[in-house]
Amino acid sequence: MSSRARLKILSIAHPAVSRDAGRLRYYPLGRRDDLDVHLVVPAVWHQFGRDIVADPSDDPGITVHVMPIRLPKAGPMSWYLHFYPGLRKLIRELDPDVIHLWEEPWSVVAMQARLLKGRAAMVMEVDQNILKRLPPPFEFIRKQVLVNTDHVLSRSPDATAVVRARSYEGPVSSIGYGVDLTNFRPDVAPLLPPVERPAFRIGYVGRLVVEKGLDDALDAMARAKAPVTLALMGEGPQEDALRKRVAELGLTDRVSFRGWGKPAEVAGFLRSLDALILLTRTTGAVKEQFGRVITEAQACGVPVIGSTGGAIPDVTGEGGWIVPESDPPALAALIDRIAVDPAELQKRSAAALTNVADRFTYEAVAKDLANACFAADARRRGR
Template identity: 35%
Template sequence: MKVAMLSKALVVGAYHSKLAELAALPDVDLAAIVPPAWRDERGEIRLELAKPIGPYQLIVTPIRFNGSFHLHYYPQFDRLLEQLKPDIVHIDEEPYNLATWLALRAARRVGARTLFFSWQNLNRRYPFPFSAIERQVLSQADICLAGNQAARQVWRAKGYRGPIEVIPQFGVDPTEFSPIDSPRADRFVIGYAGRLITDKGLDLLLRALARLTGSWCAVILGSGPERERLGVLAQQLNIQTRVDFKAWLPSAQLPAFYRALDVLVLPSRSQRNWQEQFGRTLVEAMACGVPVVGSTCGEIPNVIGDAGLIFPEEDAAALSAQLQRLQQDAALRQRLAQRGRQRVLDHFTQAQVARRTVDVYRRLMRIS
């Protein structure tokens, strides 16, 4: 079966191992269609070619309105589908986006079956034309892939009648994201990786750090509009010499970043129109044998399971207590590191994501 996958997420090179796993499965002829770059709060993320391409095609195509989540689209996508003649078009986009609607129309013109992917874990209403786009996609797409159970419930509530399969599309390659025994720093090292935006709760993390005793330091990896304010807050809390802000790294360098940590924290906070939808850095750190601490926001507790520590969102004292607990208990850190690695191997590898996704493709091929 010939599959064309459209995905801006694939500008990140670490995700290409999923493509290789998909293409290695029997009867899968895969072409991944990606933009040359994507812009978000961290700036422009250019397409990373972290490893040799194959046994799939990687097709780079122009993008319009780059950085606009709802309005971006690919002007040459129709022509590409006419050339590829796929059996299935896998649209790695939310159903209310212009790119999804245009890709769905192009797929129907070449007679391909379609599926879209969604992380949307809140039942949100969108203004016209996005509400109309959403209705059209929900009425025409053959299958929905949901990134979490809440997304399944959202799309059922919004009237989608087709099959919904819950398959988070963020897996990791456990051979790249793996533990390595190395000399530890004298200080307890706390880390965060991701966008520096209000939703991620970095101000809460800094306030929790200010309560810690003993020898510790923190590394905050990423960029975004909150960077300056967070730097000022660190000074106000008198922890600026212990907190190191670093620019975002290419995905190939992330395993080394995680391995240098004693704990990774994801302190996300719920917003009126957003909750944490997965927490990719959690599974990457867990794969590297790093204990994780996360808030109760959205999908975080379900991703962590029993392999890390949880605290109530917006509770700096509770977060600080969990960090202090890990700082003082090396045996607990070791147990959580082992559990986290095993949880990734059991649930979150690229190979598992690929196998389950191809099962959906085969189901699609049986739809008349």
Template identity: 35%
Template sequence: MSRPRRLLTLGHSYVVGTNRRLARAMAQAGAGEWEVTAAAPAAFPGDLGPITLQPEAGERVVPVSVHGAGRIHTMRYGPELRDLLRQEWDVVHCWEEPFIVSGAQVAAWTPRGAKLVFATFQNLPKRYPPPFSWMERYTMRRADGWIAFGRLVAEVLGARGIYDRRPHRVIAPGVDTTLFRPDRDAGARIRSSLGWMDDAAPVVGYLGRFVPEKGIETLMAALDGCAQPWRALFVGGGPLEAEVRAWAGRYGDRVRIVTGVAHDAVPDFVNAMDLLCAPSRTTRRWHEQLGRMLTEAMACGVPVAGSDSGEIPFVIGDAGLVIPENDVAAWTREIDALLASPQRRADLASRGRARAEAEFALDVVARQHLDFFDNLLMETR
């Protein structure tokens, strides 16, 4: 019997346990065929304070040191990762961008006998100044393949020779459909904790950072114009929090703002919503890379509306509404129409859950990764 193929998957985001769900899903999907090990920083400076690696029962995760983690472009891995990469691996899967220092380190340290695959979110046609442009060329010359986290990423990078010459796959980041699932009771408990009667007006929800590019100002302006009764739940935090709270003050008990929600508690808050909105705005330096809140809401059976920024239309497909970004009147119209039609909301909720299970569920995404790795290995036989 041949030995299982050995996969090392690594990235600085793996310090957070929820981000290692992909690694655990690949281990489960490849049981008996793949031996999956994750490498993650032992500690990392998070937005709300330092994060310490907390391995979960049954997972194979190796702590490594990082230096200069406050600036991702120049963050460096310590010698523990170099030594780990010297072991015998069939595939090394790197969740670091190819143009940053840590990506170049992985390219330099990965033995030639292992297939090296990078995963990238870059959906803008950027040209990086030296030394980052040099590192990108070096890294992609070493890479055996790459994974585009979205169709727009594949279109943008596929037009560049250093990427086009390498095999690639479009694979969406996954959502845990066992954690994010329809749970009306949990939603009712959240509403009650917020002081809301469950049979009052529908709840329009927002989940994410309170920053201009996420379009939170568009949503507030759209709600100002809605004729139908509504309540609003904003979950997240960020620089615009004071502005959101000032706006909320005009509506009293109709608006609730909740910050500091742990990721494991997010599904309950999503289930408290009757509609989730992602009104992202494109800027010169940013397109929406995914809209993770959309896949999470769809998995919870909550209807979604998103702007036409970046990857959002590809994520939603026919399972929700795509509304022009920055068009407050259009957002008001569409929100009003959904608030007035429980039947239409129910139809979109059903479509969203089905799409989440078919396209974004972790077991589906994990299998797509392993299939891609298998294809790369077959090319050398």
């Protein structure tokens, strides 16, 4: 590539099938005059029991290739077996400088890209943060893909440790998930004092499952001296058990439940809180990979009370507080301290907004992606 040529990137990313989610992170790349960005997405994607038809391909500044896939929902391996029959032809026609995969390295589509990439450098984006041996042939695929990867974009330090343990020796940089600031934003200027409420209001958005530690939050409320309320938005198999525990602890008047909402409704819910909680517990099968609701809350100026589980401390940064997993007394003590300290809340709220602005806007995520692609291209060319 000459000094004046644009870097041609081919990104393969099933999360970008929809414009209102993964595809938005590519738009800042389309505004750059040093990049020529092509995006491959499945024509139809099957996830969470439904088929998602790809949004149209007339996106600003980038070229979107909507392509059919094979094996979209293959038994217990879910989407990890899918591949694109037309990918060989597309790569030959485009001759990209870099192929970027927003797919896990053990997926068949990652192996397909590794075999077809030609002269292109390869950038892998990884989330998996629990080290475990995969069944054949996926362990073999992972090793082959990672050995032939020029740069890894990692969602967390734990995800980095996993690829290091599986033969990857090249450079790693971090990347987060972008936040849609058109929905998730504060109502007022970030440095205004928090609204005084009769009780300290904490809340949670997500699935109601045991791993999220919501029973720890209830136990902490029962222990706390400060008046505190909890609002839950979401659904899941633990709802009945949580309602029962609320009644047992005498918290019926202080805990509310509501179902899922649209993004604008979620944002309004978050803005009603003094702090969001995300108290994920680590198990053999669960370790928080990112926690998108952290950045959504922080984009609204709401600080986060998080556990030490997985990526939560790293994503939260200075925009909140961290307590040990499964430790209601520690959580109760924290609530009692910050519920009566508006200056601390204001400080953490400002830090939350800064954390998102610096790391988790779509522009910041796009910059991290572009920098990794330039670095991979330079490494492949020996510069």
